[in-house]
Amino acid sequence: MSDIFLEARDITVRFGGLVAVDAVSATFRAGELVGIIGPNGAGKTTFFNAISGVIPPTSGQLIAGGRSLAGKPPHFYAAAGVARTFQTPRVFADMTVTANIDFGLKFAGRQREGSWHLRDATSILELIGLVHLAELPAAAITPSQQRVLEIGMALATRPRMLLLDEVAAGLTEIEVDNMAQLIRRMRDELDLTVVWIEHAVTTLLKYVERVIVLHQGRKIADGVPDEVVRNAEVVEAYLGDEMEQTA
Ligand SMILES: Nc1ncnc2c1ncn2[C@@H]1O[C@H](COP(=O)(O)OP(=O)(O)OP(=O)(O)O)[C@@H](O)[C@H]1O
Ligand SMILES: [Mg+2]
Numbered sequence: 001m002s003d004i005f006l007e008a009r010d011i012t013v014r015f016g017g018l019v020a021v022d023a024v025s026a027t028f029r030a031g032e033l034v035g036i037i038g039p040n041g042a043g044k045t046t047f048f049n050a051i052s053g054v055i056p057p058t059s060g061q062l063i064a065g066g067r068s069l070a071g072k073p074p075h076f077y078a079a080a081g082v083a084r085t086f087q088t089p090r091v092f093a094d095m096t097v098t099a100n101i102d103f104g105l106k107f108a109g110r111q112r113e114g115s116w117h118l119r120d121a122t123s124i125l126e127l128i129g130l131v132h133l134a135e136l137p138a139a140a141i142t143p144s145q146q147r148v149l150e151i152g153m154a155l156a157t158r159p160r161m162l163l164l165d166e167v168a169a170g171l172t173e174i175e176v177d178n179m180a181q182l183i184r185r186m187r188d189e190l191d192l193t194v195v196w197i198e199h200a201v202t203t204l205l206k207y208v209e210r211v212i213v214l215h216q217g218r219k220i221a222d223g224v225p226d227e228v229v230r231n232a233e234v235v236e237a238y239l240g241d242e243m244e245q246t247a
């Protein structure tokens with residue numbers, strides 16, 4: 001069993017009276033590819049926000065490399081090697097594809113200095129397959145290419161963990177498969193811990209080693225895909241509908 005990269009213990013996020021994330025605990029091992037699924041409003045994005053420093057959790061602990069992160073400012077998360085994409089892509093539309101990657105490179109952390117080969121925009125664009133678009137403004141590439149670009153910007157920070165929030169939303173079936181293959185390849189080649197939120201459950205379950213299911217803020221399952229798809233509570237809460245739609 002490999003080392004634990006990040007451990008979330010009883011993470012809770014409240015918005016007024018709403019408990020968006022309800023005492024969720026999860027362990028992410030180094031090099032693991034984990035999916036997070038669940039209905040709209042289940043708390044998936046809020047959980048990401050709480051474990052990537054975008055918002056402080058109301059309560060709970062977050063441990064990375066023996067250090068406590070919960071409640072620390074964003075640069076602590078960057079220093080720990082946590083990078084993420086947003087559900088609505090955040091690229092700089094007026095800047096070229098290369099300049100967007102260069103922006104990420106400015107935030108490159110020190111945590112992977114020796115072993116990391118992605119040191120310039122070109123090597124990153126080659127890996128993510130956008131090198132032919134390098135000089136175009138980001139506004140001129142397709143929405144699916146913008147999602148890939150945002151992944152490139154996250155990679156530029158030299159992360160050890162990549163959190164992907166619905167990077168395949170709105171993509172065609174072929175694009176979803178290409179995205180899944182890119183995610184697998186990044187994990188394999190860059191030795192990343194990847195956590196991937198997606199509603200395209202059928203594809204996601206083919207690629208991840210483990211899947212966490214959130215429902216109404218609570219974690220209702222956490223296991224290998226074969227087990228989770230047979231879990232009665234999961235089928236009831238989510239998979240029944242979702243699998244029928246995508247079958
Ligand atoms: N900033 C906020 N203020 C108040 N309520 C919020 C805020 N952000 C999220 N919520 C609420 O918290 C709950 C969880 O939302 P969240 O966006 O985490 O769900 P999700 O699982 O990512 O859903 P989706 O699949 O639609 O992206 C929802 O009820 C949402 O309305
Ligand atoms: Mg979301």
